[in-house]
Amino acid sequence: MSENSLTSSSLPPPRKPVLPDFQQRYELLVASISDYAIYMLDTEGYVSSWNAGAERFKGYKAHEIMGHHFSRFYTEEDRAAGLPARALAAARDEGRFEGEGWRVRNDGTRFWASVVIDPIRNGAGELLGFAKITRDITDRRAAQEALRQSEQHFRLLVQGVTDYAIYMLSPQGEITNWNVGAQRIKGYSQEEVLGSHFRRFFTDEDRAAGTPERALETAAREGRYESEGWRMRRDGTRFFAHAVIDAIHDEQRTLIGFAKITRDVTEQRATAASLEQTRNALFQAQKMEAIGQLTGGVAHDFNNLLAVLSSGVDIMHAQQPGPTTLRVLDSMRRAIDRGALLTQQLLSFARQQPLSAALHQANALIGSFEQVLRRASGPQVSFIFDLAPRLASIVVDEARFEATLLNLVVNARDAMPAGGTLTLETRNVRLAENEVGTLPVGEYVRVTVRDTGTGMTPEVLMRAFEPFFTTKPVGKGTGLGLSQVYGFITQSGGDVQIRTELDKGTAISVFLPAQQGGIEEAPEAKPHAERVLVVEDDQLVMAVACDLFETMGYDVLSAPDGVAALRLLEQHGTIDTGVDVLFTDLMMPNGLTGLELARIVRERWPGIKIIIASGYPQQALQGEPADLRDFDFVGKPYRLADLARHLRAAG
Structure with missing residues (x-):
């Protein structure tokens, strides 16, 4: 037996249906529907039939509404505006009317209705009336209105944010919307950026490195990408940005775009950098102070020991020793003298050497010492003197100031073994708070020795002022040159700043307080040049x-x-x-x-x-x-x- 024969034998046998005629069947169908109000209107709009759904929605029994005009379901405002008549006219002339609006129940309450009116015609095309279907969609409209208000509130919220650039990207990175904060931070109006790729905000270096594309790939893969870096404004200026990109998926987890939030943190970054610089300067000052105190104590004790040795050598000399002993005593005297010089250098760093400070004009001191500085720079170095014509006076120890210049010039020369350019520059400057070390706001004289030599690494720079620290070979330097400079300048109320870049040179600047009323006046006008x-x-x-x-x-x-x-x-x-x-x-x-x-x-x-x-x-x-x-x-x-x-x- 085939599968078909088995299946057929399991079905009930067919029989001739016993049903009412078509009119009865239609009336039974319409009457049983309760989710829709389905009723007939005559050609003038009067109700000629009524189903259970119409009774449930509108609250009228059939005998209460039959023969009444359907306009009674409309609000007073709509009736005054002639909406019922226009609805019938549209259905008659256009073959259909469809719309939504408020309707009124028998008890006077309102509901939001979806309405369709179709004309009914006979075979000859003659209008017999209208079929009207109404559905109560109040709940759906309320949900839609709530969603619309929520979206509107969200848009207002996003558009009201001015401190953040908030905008959307397509999966390919094109900009699809733009808020006021984005316009304020980046300088573009919405019309200028919609549809363009967000890579336009990145620097040339980041675009060449593929940073925008990599950001989207990371966000798509991991759901989020966060970064900081330089971004470009419309006018070509840069700002430092903190940016977050979040991937957006639909209910099927399909990627539909990205939400991007950017904040301008340039000022915060500068403040943090300034704070870090101040902390570093304070730490450096505290470290140098501690080393100075230790060095000063050691030098003081060492001087006492040298005094004992020196006195002993003098006593032995007075006893008229033999030639061999005299040679030994002479060697000891030279060693004692070198030790004494070393302790003087250490005391200078520790700021425990007495200074013979007086009011001086820095240009005059440099001018009188120029030939010594030129000889110290050597024949392979091109020495440039760039002295400001109206330089404020300073209070310094002349001999120590000259020693400072000589130390800086010798260091610059040694940093240029193959030759180069050495510049000695003087300038009047005004410093802001903590701009250089811990110096207060005020007027200063800056003396800079700049070379085109090897420069310093960050590690060397951190230790440049420490006593006995040197990068020179053994026997080529004591490591006390810059420490003496630091000690003398800080003891004179100033500070020292080093700016350096590896293989591009070093500039060491000393800052000394400018003295009021000590400005060097320019010479009186001459018949020749000034x-x-x-x-x-x-x-x-x-x-x-x-x-x-x-x-x-x-x-x-x-x-x-x-x-x-x-x-x-x-x-x-x-x-x-x-x-x-x-x-x-x-x-x-x-x-x-x-x-x-x-x-x-x-x-x-x-x-x-x-x-x-x-x-x-x-x-x-x-x-x-x-x-x-x-x-x-x-x-x-x-x-x-x-x-x-x-x-x-x-x-």
Whole structure:
């Protein structure tokens, strides 16, 4: 037996249905429906049938409503507006009317209804009436309204936030909405960013590194991505941002986008950095104070021991010993003297050396010590003096200040074993609170020694001022140079700052309090220049030239070659360099002659008077490709009268 025959035999046998006619069946169907109000209207809108659902929704029995106009279900406002008539007209003319609105029950209460009205026509197309279906959707509308209000409140909340940029991204990273905070922080209006990729807010470096894409991948994989970094505003400026990206999924866990929240934390970061800097400065000051106290105590005790040894050597000398003993005593005396010098250095670091402080002009001290500093810098170093013309006075011990400069210059020279440029600069500065160490707000004189040498690592920088710490080979340094600088400057009421970058050089600046009323006034106006730049590669010749110009009352800048001279002029400004006279040797190293330097200066700074000097007579130089007659020329050796005459001619 087949499967079909088995299945068929298990079914009840068919029989002829016994049902009412079509009209009866329709009436029974409509009458049994209770979830919808289904009733008929005649062509004028009067109720001609009524089902159980209509009675349940509207509260009317059939005998109470039959023959009444359906407009009684509308609110007074809708009846006054003619809505019932328009609904019938729309159904008649357009074949259907559909809408939602408030309707009124028999007891006067209202419910929100979904209404459909269809016209009923006979075979000839003649209108017989209308079929009206109404459903009570008050609960659904209430839920929708609650959802709408919730969404509106959320939008208002998001749009009201101005301290955070809150916006949505598509799964691909395109911006789909934008709040007021985003516009305030990033500078873009909503119209400018919608549809664009959020990578536009990242820096060029981050975009090249794929940071935006990696952020979305992480958020999609892990549900969240959090980071901090530099972001770009519309005007091209940067701000430091804290950003969070959250993945958004639908009910089927399909990724539909990302929520992104960004906050500008630039000020907080700067405040935290300032606080950390202050803490580090305080820690460094406390550490150096502790080391100083320990060092001072050790040096004091060591001095006592040296005094005993020194007295013993003197006593033994007085006993007229033999030649061998004398040689031993001489060696001991030299050792004692070296020990005494060492203890003086230690006491200087510990700020326990008495100072002979007096009011001085830093430029004057540097000028009188310039030749020593130049000799200490060595022949391979290009030494530039960049001294501010109106420098405040300072209270310092002259000898210790010179020792400080010498220590800094020697350190800078040693950091440039293959040669380089060393600059000694003076400036008037105003410091904010804790801008340098723990110095209070006020006016200071800053003296900076800057080199183009090897620089320091962060580890070396942290220990640079510690006594006996040195990176030099054994026998090349005691490690007391910078410690002496630190001790003397802090004992004088100032502080020391080091700025360094590995393989790019170091700048060590000492800050000393400026003295009120101690400003060095600029010289009175002269018929000639106020400042001269002397360019000469021979140190002795340069010294003589500088002395001659200073004798005539000029402020003097100096450079060892043409390249250094141009660098110095550029540092003073692109239009007004503050230099009135260029006095340059003709033959110089580094590939730039005095004549070439003069031409560049005349083209870029036409207001500078130029004098060229040479050991050759001018007549012997006429064969040069360039004609020296364009510039004033002085032959070597020159005297004060010669310079004065040529300065008048150049003017």
